[in-house]
Amino acid sequence: MPPNRTMRASTLERKRSEYTNSIGQYFDIHDSERTDGQRTLLHQILIDVPRTAGSVKIIQHPTVQRALERILYIWALRHPASGYVQGINDLVTPFYFVFLTDHLPTDRPSVEEDVDALADAALDQVEADAYWCLSKLLDAIQDHYTFAQPGIQRMVFKLSELVARIDAPLHNHLTEQGLQFIQFAFRWMNCLLMRELSLDLILRVWDTYLAEHGADSALTYTGGDAQSDGFAVLHVYTCAALLKHYSSELMVMDFGELITFIQHLPTTGWSTKEVELLLSQAYVFKSHYHSSPAHLTCNR
Secondary structure (H helix, E strand, O other): OOOOHHHHHHHHHHHHHHHHHHHHHHHOOOHHHOOHHHHHHHHHHHHHHHHOOOOOHHHHOHHHHHHHHHHHHHHHHHOOOOOOOOOHHHHHHHHHHHHHHOOOOOOOOOOOHHHHOOOHHHHHHHHHHHHHHHHHHHHHOHHHOOOOOHHHHHHHHHHHHHHHHHOHHHHHHHHHOOOOOHHHHHHHHHOOOOOOOOHHHHHHHHHHHHHHHHHOOOEEOOOOOEEOOHHHHHHHHHHHHHHHHOHHHHOOOOHHHHHHHHHOOOOOOOOHHHHHHHHHHHHHHHHHHOOOHHHHOOOO
């Protein structure tokens, strides 16, 4: 929504209407009207959506699944420079869930049947708002999903640099074991930890990212690469804090054990307490290193 409050109602109405019109233009058409590329795209989305947030039953509701399919397909067609990339399906889930929660009972845990009780108009608003929020997020990190995904490559490199500085023994151990950061951190950057933390904890993490983005919208990466999104910047430091958290366990593992452990981090029992400590550590790292990139150079 625009900062000017007097424009918010009209802006929401216009954007929701625009998205609804996009469904008829792009999605609700006969398959014969799609190009081969569009059919391939839709097929991939139909495969990926059921795998999204598999532990959250409401997200598995057929109505929600169809909404996610429309959002992802329409976004991809309207952003041909990047198109749909696996991982984007994870990024829409927090937005959709937050907007959906506004319409669900607050006096008890939500169940799948609650979705059936919602009016079509409410579901349409949830879908449209989730689409526009996803678009806003991806506009800022679009080079994460263009050819060769250079934005993610930069973030992985920055993470490796950062760990080498804050925990040199761990970085050396990973290197000695032949584990490259791209082998595990690519998913962390691509899906923004959606597969490492439960959805309720992701909402807490993203809330901090968005607040940081609003507070600091002119940040730069080491080397002078312009980066105007605090969301992605703080994420790198959060990933560094996550590795630091498990440093003692990782230090005694060989390559195979490292891969298995990092790809299945034992965060199942985490609560907001652990996440808040993680974010606090990430912010400390960012305060120390982000404004003084020379500190990341080990020979200084």
